[in-house]
Each structure stands twice: as structure tokens, then as C-alpha cells.
Amino acid sequence: MNFRDLVLATTRSNVLRALALVVLGTMVCAKTVAAAEPVPEKPLPAEEISLRTTDGVTLAATYYPSKLGKNAVPVVLLHASKGSRADLVDLALKLQQQGHAVFAADLRGHGDSTRSRLGDRTMDLRPADYQAMVSEDLEAIKRFLMAKNNTGDLNIDKLCLVGIEMGAGVALNWAARDWSWPMLNTGKQGQDVKALVLVSPEWSFKGLKINEAIAHPNVHSDLSILIIAGKGNGKALSETRRLHAAFEKYHPPVPAEFEAERQMLWLRTPNTSLQGTRLLHEKSLHVDEMIAKFIELRLTKKQMPWTDRTSPLE
Numbered sequence: 001m002n003f004r005d006l007v008l009a010t011t012r013s014n015v016l017r018a019l020a021l022v023v024l025g026t027m028v029c030a031k032t033v034a035a036a037e038p039v040p041e042k043p044l045p046a047e048e049i050s051l052r053t054t055d056g057v058t059l060a061a062t063y064y065p066s067k068l069g070k071n072a073v074p075v076v077l078l079h080a081s082k083g084s085r086a087d088l089v090d091l092a093l094k095l096q097q098q099g100h101a102v103f104a105a106d107l108r109g110h111g112d113s114t115r116s117r118l119g120d121r122t123m124d125l126r127p128a129d130y131q132a133m134v135s136e137d138l139e140a141i142k143r144f145l146m147a148k149n150n151t152g153d154l155n156i157d158k159l160c161l162v163g164i165e166m167g168a169g170v171a172l173n174w175a176a177r178d179w180s181w182p183m184l185n186t187g188k189q190g191q192d193v194k195a196l197v198l199v200s201p202e203w204s205f206k207g208l209k210i211n212e213a214i215a216h217p218n219v220h221s222d223l224s225i226l227i228i229a230g231k232g233n234g235k236a237l238s239e240t241r242r243l244h245a246a247f248e249k250y251h252p253p254v255p256a257e258f259e260a261e262r263q264m265l266w267l268r269t270p271n272t273s274l275q276g277t278r279l280l281h282e283k284s285l286h287v288d289e290m291i292a293k294f295i296e297l298r299l300t301k302k303q304m305p306w307t308d309r310t311s312p313l314e
Contacts, residue, residue: 043067043096051105051144053136057123060112061085061105061141064096065153070306072154073299074145076138077104078167080276081205084111087277091162094288100295101154105141107133107170127207130166134208138174142192146309155306158299160195162291165276168201169208175223176213186312195224195298197291200236200275201243214246221250224298226266228287232273240269260297 044065051059062085066072075095077088085092085104092102106113109125116123123129149156159178163171174193181190203210213219225247229240244267251265270285280287 041067043093046092046096049144051140053108053132053140055132055136056116057108057132057136058113058115059105059108059137059140061103061144062089062092063144064092064100064102064104066096066099066101068099068101070152070155072099072101073158073160073295074101074103074148074154074156075160075162075295076141076145076171077102078107078161078163078170079104079110080165080167082110083164083277086111087164088280091280091288091291094292095295098292098296099300101145101148103141103145105137107137107167125206130170130206130208133170134173134177138170138177142178149306150308150310152306155304156192156309157304157307158194158302159192160197160295160299161193162197162199163201164199164280165202166205166208168198169205169210171196171198172201172210172213172219173208176216176219179216179218179222187307187309191218193223194302194304195226195295197226197294198228198243199280199287200229201227201240203239203243210243214243220247224264224294226268226291226294228268228270228279228290230272230274230279231269232271233275236275237269240267264298266294 044067047063047065049061049063051061053059077085077092079085079087084106088104092104095102108114108129109123114123145154145156145159148154161171161175163169175196178190178193181188183189183191201210227240227244227247229236231237244265247265254263268287268290270279270287272279272282272285274282274285279285
């Protein structure tokens with residue numbers, strides 16, 4: 001081999017060695033990036049369940065369990081009139097991915113919850129049934145969640161209710177009911193609702209009014225509340241601002257530097273005429289992100305110790 005051939009061979013060898021180092025370096029970088037960006041952990045599968053109210057109505061529901069156990073925030077999703085839990089699947093999955101234990105039920109007379117104790121008779125909703133959503137349906141849901149608390153699957157003391165239109169009225173009225181139970185020597189019976197999300201709330205629906213609930217001292221002063229409505233609908237915006245004003249006098253302004261940590265009352269009015277379920281489903285408005293962030297600030301980050309609430313009579 002002459003000198004020229006030797007130089008060419010050496011150069012070719014160096015080039016190949018350099019290319020090998022580049023490829024190896026790329027593979028190492030790729031592995032480093034993959035290690036820095038772990039694939040989100042898959043949540044537990046949803047569970048289809050059936051609850052029986054004390055007045056004999058069978059409620060169909062879906063429970064989205066959390067992997068966080070005693071640190072899990074329980075979130076109850078309440079649909080709008082003529083809606084069902086199917087309308088809230090995307091929100092439920094998003095909140096479950098955030099680590100929350102999510103419960104979505106078809107309230108009586110809606111979705112798959114249309115059978116009474118009379119058997120196959122389909123329920124025809126009357127004004128009293130809307131009150132029973134509060135006194136019966138939500139109480140059945142609370143019993144289910146309390147059982148999950150006592151097995152260490154969630155922390156009932158961080159309970160959040162998310163209500164859409166009619167569901168907002170149910171949420172407000174049940175929050176007032178939950179905070180009205182007297183304390184017993186054996187411990188508290190209620191006082192578990194700590195946050196409300198009210199989407200396009202209505203002051204009155206089929207006799208279901210929110211005036212008394214708003215007047216409850218714990219509801220208007222002690223709960224964290226997020227109110228959301230599209231600003232493009234004059235009537236809905238007016239009712240929303242009226243509701244916000246009713247709460248606002250009990251919540252003094254928070255300095256900007258402490259807003260995220262201390263603010264308990266939030267009003268969000270996206271630039272749209274959409275309301276209720278349609279407002280929630282419009283992805284470009286990011287209403288689900290608003291709800292997730294609110295729950296994170298007001299519940300996830302708050303220190304509320306888990307307690308076994310098993311009744312001494314059980």
C-alpha cells in the first residue's frame with residue numbers, strides 16, 4: 001500500500017468512526033429525553049355501579065377511582081336537565097388523570113336512572129323529584145363515597161361538587177344540607193363539601209331554588225367557589241354576576257401576590273354565548289382546564305388530614 005492509499009484508508013476509517021460516535025451520541029440523547037419525559041401512568045379502569053336511594057330509586061353511576069388513596073380528592077359531577085353522566089365523561093377522565101376520585105351519576109329521571117321501586121315504570125319527573133335529587137340522590141352518593149373514604153380510597157373531607165345548570169342548583173342545595181348536620185359526640189356527620197364549581201348556574205329550576213343555600217353562612221363564607229358562564233348570553237351572564245355578587249360580599253379582595261393561595265371565590269366568563277354542557281364541551285375555551293386548576297389550588301394543595309369516619313354503630 002503506497003502513502004496515498006494509506007492516507008485514504010485512514011481518512012475513511014476516521015470518518016466511519018466519527019459517524020459511529022454521532023449515531024451513538026444520538027441514541028444516548030434519545031434515551032435521556034425519554035427518561036426525562038415519562039409516559040403518564042394509566043389510570044384505574046372506571047367502574048359502572050348502581051345505587052339505591054332510601055325512597056326506592058335506582059341510580060346508575062360511573063366511578064373513576066384514584067391511585068392516590070387517602071390523598072385523593074373526591075369530585076362529584078352533576079349533569080344538566082335532560083342530560084346524563086355521559087355528557088361528563090371527558091371531564092371525568094381529565095380529573096381522574098389529575099389524581100382525583102371522580103363520581104358521575106345519572107340523577108333520577110335522567111339517563112339510566114328512570115326506574116322507581118314500582119318496577120318497570122319509567123319516572124315522570126315532578127317538582128318534588130328535583131328536591132329529592134338533593135335529599136335522596138346526593139345522600140346515596142355521599143354514602144358510597146363515605147364507604148370509599150373508610151377503606152382509604154379517598155379523603156371525603158376534600159369533597160368537591162361540579163354542577164352544570166340544574167346540577168349547579170342541586171350542588172348548592174346539597175352543600176347547604178351537608179353543612180347543616182349537627183356535630184355529634186362521635187364526630188361530624190357532614191361538613192365535607194369544601195368546594196363548588198357552578199357552570200351556568202340558574203337561580204330557580206322547576207322549584208329548585210338556590211336563595212336559601214346562598215344564605216347559609218358556611219356556604220357563602222367557608223367554601224371555595226368557581227362560577228363559570230359564557231359572557232355572550234345576556235340572561236345567563238346577568239344571573240351569573242348576580243350570584244357572584246351574592247357571594248362576593250363575604251369574600252374580601254385578595255392581594256394579587258396571594259391570589260393563587262388565598263382566593264376562594266372565582267368568576268370566569270369565556271367570550272362565548274355557549275352555556276352549560278355545550279360550554280364545557282367547547283375545547284377551545286379550556287373550561288376543563290379552569291376546573292382542574294381550581295381544584296388543584298383549593299383542594300389538592302390544602303392540608304386536610306384523612307380520618308376514618310366509620311360509624312361506631314357499624
